[in-house]
Amino acid sequence: MLGEYRIQGRRAADISASVERAVGAGRLAPGELLPPLRELAVELGVNPNTVAAAYRSLRERGVVETAGRRGTRVRERPASTQRELIRVEAPEGVRDVSTGNPDPSLLPPLGDALAAAAARSAERPVLYGAPAVDTELERLARAAFTEEGVPDGPVAVTSGALDAIERVLSAHLRPGDAVAVEDPGWGSLLDLVPALGLRPVPVALDDDGPLPEDTERALRQGARALIVTDRAQNPTGAAIGRARARELRAVLAGHPDVLLVEDDHGHGIVDLPLRPLAGATDHWVVVRSVAKAYGPDLRLAVVTGDEVTVDRVRGRQRLGPGWVSHVLQDAVLHLWRSGAVDAPAVAASYGRRRDALVAALRERGIAAHGRSGMNVWLPVPDEAATVARLLHAGWAVAPGARFRLASPPAVRLTVSPLAMEEIGPVADALASVTGPVSAGRYD
Numbered sequence: 035m036l037g038e039y040r041i042q043g044r045r046a047a048d049i050s051a052s053v054e055r056a057v058g059a060g061r062l063a064p065g066e067l068l069p070p071l072r073e074l075a076v077e078l079g080v081n082p083n084t085v086a087a088a089y090r091s092l093r094e095r096g097v098v099e100t101a102g103r104r105g106t107r108v109r110e111r112p113a114s115t116q117r118e119l120i121r122v123e124a125p126e127g128v129r130d131v132s133t134g135n136p137d138p139s140l141l142p143p144l145g146d147a148l149a150a151a152a153a154r155s156a157e158r159p160v161l162y163g164a165p166a167v168d169t170e171l172e173r174l175a176r177a178a179f180t181e182e183g184v185p186d187g188p189v190a191v192t193s194g195a196l197d198a199i200e201r202v203l204s205a206h207l208r209p210g211d212a213v214a215v216e217d218p219g220w221g222s223l224l225d226l227v228p229a230l231g232l233r234p235v236p237v238a239l240d241d242d243g244p245l246p247e248d249t250e251r252a253l254r255q256g257a258r259a260l261i262v263t264d265r266a267q268n269p270t271g272a273a274i275g276r277a278r279a280r281e282l283r284a285v286l287a288g289h290p291d292v293l294l295v296e297d298d299h300g301h302g303i304v305d306l307p308l309r310p311l312a313g314a315t316d317h318w319v320v321v322r323s324v325a326k327a328y329g330p331d332l333r334l335a336v337v338t339g340d341e342v343t344v345d346r347v348r349g350r351q352r353l354g355p356g357w358v359s360h361v362l363q364d365a366v367l368h369l370w371r372s373g374a375v376d377a378p379a380v381a382a383s384y385g386r387r388r389d390a391l392v393a394a395l396r397e398r399g400i401a402a403h404g405r406s407g408m409n410v411w412l413p414v415p416d417e418a419a420t421v422a423r424l425l426h427a428g429w430a431v432a433p434g435a436r437f438r439l440a441s442p443p444a445v446r447l448t449v450s451p452l453a454m455e456e457i458g459p460v461a462d463a464l465a466s467v468t469g470p471v472s473a474g475r476y477d
Contacts, residue, residue: 039056039061039062041053041056041068041069041074041077041078042078043078043088044078044079044080044084045084046084046085046087046088046091047088047091047439047440049074049078049080049084049085049088050088050089050091050092050097051233053068053088053092053097053098054092054097054228054231054233055209055210055233057097057108057231058209058210058231058232058233059209059210059231060209062108063108064108064109065107065108066107066108067105067106067107068089068098068105068106068107068108070105071085071086071089071106072085089106092106093106096109097109097228117221117222117224117225117435117436117437120221120433120435120436121432121433121436122421122425122430122431122432122433123430124425124430125425127428128425128428128429128430129428129429129430129451129456129460130430130451131429131430131431131447131448131449131451131452131460132430132431132432132446132447132448133432133448133450133451134268134269134408134409134432134446134448135330135448135450136303136325136326136327136329136330136408136450137383137384137408137450137451140380140383140384141327141328141329142328142329142369142374142375143374144329144332144365144369146368146372147365147366147368147369147372147374148361148365150364150365150368151360151361151362151363151364151365151368152361154364155360155361155364160360164357164360166190166191166348166351166352166356166357166358167189167190167191167357167363168191168360168363168364168367170367171191171336171363171364171366171367171370172189174367174370174371175189175322175336175338176189176338178322179320179322179338182307182308182310183308183309183310184308184310184312184320184338185310185312185313185318187338187339187340187341187344188338188339188341188344188345188348189336189337189338189344190336190337190338190344190347190348190351191334191335191336191337191357191358191363192321192334192335192337192347192351192358193333193334193335193355193358194323194325194333194334194335195297195299195321195322195323195325195335196222196223196226197335198319198321198323198335198337198347199223199226199261199295199297199321200226200230201347201350201351202293202295202319202321202337202339202343202347203226203227203230203232203259203293203295204230204350205343205346205347205350206258206259206293206317206343206346207230207232207258207259207293208231209230209231209232210231210232210233211232211233211258211259212232212233212234212235212252212255212256212257212258212259213227213232213233213234213235213257213258213259213260213261214235214236214237214249214252214253214257214259214260214261215227215234215235215236215237215261215439216236216237216239216243216244216261216262216263216267216272217236217237217238217239217438217439217440217441218239218269218270218411218434218437218438218439218441218444219261219263219267219268219269219437219439220263220268220269220297220437221436221437223261223297224437224439234439235252235255235257236252236439236440236441237249237252237260238441239267239270239272240272241270241271241272241273241403241405242272242273242274242275242277242278243262243263243264243267243272243273243274243275243278243282244260244262244274244278244282246278246281246282246284246285249282249285250285250288253285253286253288253289253292257292258291258292258293259292259293259294259295260286260292260293260294260295261295261296261297262274262282262294262295262296262297262311263296263297263298263299263300264296264297264298264300264308264309264310264311264320265298265300265304265306265308265406265407266299266300266303266304266326266406266407266408266409267406267407268299268407268409268437269409269411269432269434269436269437269444269446270403270404270405270409270411271388271403271404271405271406271407271409271410271411272403272405272406273300273304273306273405273406273407274309274311275306275309276309278309279309279310279311282311282314283311283314286311286314286315287314289315290315290316291315291316291317292315292317293315293317293318293343294311294312294314294315294317294318294319295318295319295321296310296311296312296318296319296320296321297321297323298320298321298322299321299322299323299325299326300326300406300407301322301323301327302324302326302327302328302375302377302380303326303327303377303380303381303384303407303408304381304384304406304407305377305378305381305382305385306405306406312339316340317339317340317342317343318339318340318343319337319338319339319340319343319344319347320337320338320339321335321336321337322335322336322337323335324366324369326408327375327377327380328366328369328374328375332362332365332366333358333362334358334362334363334366384407384408384449384450385406386454387449387450387452387454387457388404388406388407388408388409388410388449389404390454390457391404391410391447391449391452391457391460391461392404392410394457394458394461395410395412395461395464395465397461398461398462398464398465399465400412400461400464400465400468401413404449408448408449408450409446409447409448409449410446410447410448410449411434411444411445411446412444412445412446412447412464412468413442413443413444414434414443414444414445414468415443415468416443417433417434417435417443417444417445418433419467420443420445420467420468421433421445423466423467424445424463424464424467427463427466427467428463429460429463429464431445431446431447432445432446432447432448433445434446447460
């Protein structure tokens with residue numbers, strides 16, 4: 035059992051991370067039996083409940099499986115549990131504010147853009163050997179990055195933000211490496227990191243983004259990458275302001291070897307300026323998806339960064355899909371040129387609903403968070419009970435477990451489906467099933 039490998043740690047998170055690192059590095063083979071719970075507790079000098087919590091976390095993440103008296107073993111195909119499956123199905127008659135989707139009424143029609151792209155393809159078809167990125171799309175993307183203070187760098191195009199982040203992490207990291215991530219944070223990203231054999235290190239945040247002292251702690255503990263959301267952070271709505279950006283850049287300056295990944299998915303749906311951290315480390319990227327402003331099904335993101343990182347991303351992409359369809363690139367280019375999205379109007383629409391909900395909750399003695407974007411984050415004493423009671427009251431919200439590592443219970447509401455006249459009723463429902471919870475940082 036385990037051979038020469040020894041599990042380490044005194045906290046549940048450390049014990050589970052020790053196992054996951056060994057699995058990612060191949061030191062624990064598929065099918066290998068882990069020590070019995072009480073035996074490992076004695077060996078580590080911890081309470082058996084601590085080991086039980088670690089094993090439970092590993093099961094939930096798909097790293098191990100338990101088969102009764104046959105014990106706990108490394109899964110034959112270790113994989114992370116998809117957090118998207120942690121959800122509530124809204125029965126008929128229940129308002130669903132859990133999805134995280136944009137408001138369809140604010141998305142531009144795609145007919146003209148796709149028709150123009152098809153016409154261009156018919157006139158000048160893209161064949162093997164063509165540049166991966168449309169020249170004009172690259173020019174416009176680079177100009178937009180420059181205007182918002184992002185350092186100069188080459189541009190790549192990927193199939194969405196998560197595709198970009200996966201390629202960037204794979205370009206620099208190896209299984210077992212630690213990655214500092216926001217907690218609470220984007221559920222798909224929290225799935226991706228362990229799926230790559232990497233170890234997530236939670237970083238607490240408040241309405242201004244990652245806390246500098248917690249970021250410093252994570253980097254001092256050996257995190258080789260830091261992933262941050264510049265604005266419209268999912269699920270909290272946090273946005274990095276001028277002062278916080280200055281503090282975070284100072285922290286990063288002391289760790290120049292750290293890979294910095296910035297997710298600016300809120301571009302086009304928020305009215306707060308971008309405060310980029312890019313350039314504070316040797317290797318960095320800024321990822322900008324079109325999903326929230328132009329439609330999730332477009333599956334396109336533009337990426338800029340240092341030359342080494344972007345070159346590695348492009349090189350690996352050539353060995354896989356090759357490139358993102360130029361028909362799709364042309365369609366996005368048409369949307370940009372035609373001004374298909376009125377960004378200030380979209381930001382104002384989400385802002386009115388989000389701010390009204392946060393204010394209505396405050397009037398009822400409930401602290402909630404939602405500085406930017408389309409989501410409101412509501413800390414609650416009992417997450418499961420809150421979700422169940424709200425469902426009974428006619429509202430489906432997203433369980434916070436989809437977005438949390440070590441932060442306390444909460445629920446997320448997306449304002450996209452809400453009309454202004456529904457703000458009061460949903461606030462009343464939330465007030466009826468929750469008690470006052472103090473505001474501040476999310477941990």
